[in-house]
Amino acid sequence: MIPRLKKIDLSKIxxxxxxxxxxxKNYYLAKIDGRWYAGTFSRVGDDLIFNSVYDAGHQLSYGNWDGGWEELYEIVRGKKTKNGRRRK
Structure with a gap:
């Protein structure tokens, strides 16, 4: 199964x-300052923090959404069928 990528509109912050x-809950693929990262979001205080593998995290907060953020996608997996396999 190949996961789908759902584009996230960064201007909606x-x-x-x-x-x-x-x-x-979900995994995301982010392009920040020209580099690609995979990870999840968590909340620290009032800020959303993108926690990527092998990195300390990137802040995504009001007024700062364009601070190096270029693209953001949710990694969407298919739903399981009755036999336990995932649909494409």
Whole structure:
């Protein structure tokens, strides 16, 4: 199965929140300052923090959404079928 990528509109950030980002549930693929990262989001205080593998994290907060952030995608997996396999 090949996962789908759902594009996240970074301009929708309002008061440190984004309607399409689920904290600590989904995996995301982010392009920040020309480099690609995979990881999850968590909340620290009022800020959303992108926690990527082998990195200390990147802040995604109100007024700072364009601070190096170029693209963001949710990694969407297919749903399981009755036999336990995932649909494409």
């Amino acid at each position: 309002v008061d440190c929140n984004h309607p399409d980002i689920e904290e600590e």
